[in-house]
Amino acid sequence: MSPVCNDPVALGLWHPLAAVEDIQPFTEQRTRLLGQAIRYSKNHENDITVLDGDRRLPVTLAYGYVWTCLGTPAAALFDLPEYAEPDRRNVCAATVGVRVSAPRAVENFLDMGHFPFVHTGILGVEPHTEVREYRVDLDEQRDEILATECIFYQPQAAAGASGGIMADYIYRVPHPYCSVLYKSCPTDESRLDVIALFLQPVDEENVRAHALVSVIDTQSSDLDIRLFQQTIFGQDKPILENQLPKRLPLDPRAETPIRADKAAIVYRRWLRAKGLQYGVIPAAA
């Protein structure tokens, strides 16, 4: 058993637990959050209870998932307005256990450099390995990171893609353990597909990774969309699980970034400024 979290930043965040549709009604489920064993159940349609012992935890239903908070929520959950667009297919792709810290998983999600080597023939392919210069900004008002002007050649950018495209990417990091990706939609040039990664920190070095796919795609079945995302996830898994140290080092001298890691550099700086301690190795004072 891992020690229970005493990081006020992590305790004040909303954390995802499960896709609402995956919860069997009238069956209590157990999981862990920030090292704490908790339970959740669904009484009838979308009426969900989350318990820490006898204590009832706050619940938010958003983006297909159940979210809770072990402490007092410091802020409302971030906005994802695209989810409500009527013509989008919103698909909860799967919840998968991964032996990785939540911040390491966010960094991998932000990294385009691994596409040709890990997602070969799908999200990238050699020799198209260059990560071109892109912008990273910290939106102080919304308190989130925004990486823009990202562009990468992708042989099969989504379940509904037929043939390679130069995919445009925008990344948001609106939450220390969540990231949202906007990418060119292979079937509608005027729109962007959304893929969101919501990480549930089971403890400091393990997550349940929850994925939301929100796409403009009239052709693919929900199953096609889910299986596509599960394949991508499955390819990332061994990479994530072999990263050492497991917790993300925030000392800028701990790991040497390259130009393509610009988003990761800003992410680590942002976590440092927040004083987040859970799932990271804090920088020496």
Place this chain on the structure above:
Amino acid sequence: MMTLYDYELSGNCYKIRLLLNILGIQYRKQSIEFYPAAEHRKEEFLAINPLGELPVLQDGDLTLRDSQAILVYLASEYDTAGNWYPLLNPRTLAEVTQWLCFANAITASASGARLVDGFFYNLDGDACRADAHRLFRILDEHLWFQERERQDWIVTGTAPTIADIACFPYVILSEEGGISRMDYPAIRRWTDRIKRIPGFTVMPGVFPAGPGV
């Protein structure tokens, strides 16, 4: 064209895809979502396989369940050279069968641990890991002695057999269940040799061999 009822992240389905690819057989994939939808336990699929297990192969009027049985069928029906399932030598045939059963034990242990860690199955993960290590030690020792006899594969002979294919997936995916292969050097050399078999193909979680020397 034959149909494989398949789940991309299943090691037992992967072993069939692997042999189909090595033998150059065209087939159609019918995806069954094992996780989280558990489609393999729903009525529609139970009509195909009452055991509710993947994979299932349909070839003409034959519907076959059990990954090991499917390997036996594909090798004996479609490998004209007769290398993958050598029927002629009783001793070799028995050894292949022995290791096919061993592969089932690997599935019960190493795959079990992976199901606990990745897909939240309600099994005893530590017991699965302990059992997988026991089996990996046996396999590692066997392969080490095979190497001393200049044998590259699980069953003595000049070519790999379906015993290698059957044992490979849940060995190579073991780290997803928290089972390190650090202590099994002969297993690691054997998995590299498998990755160099012409027609070898990967699945999520499995990487191709590095450039050879």
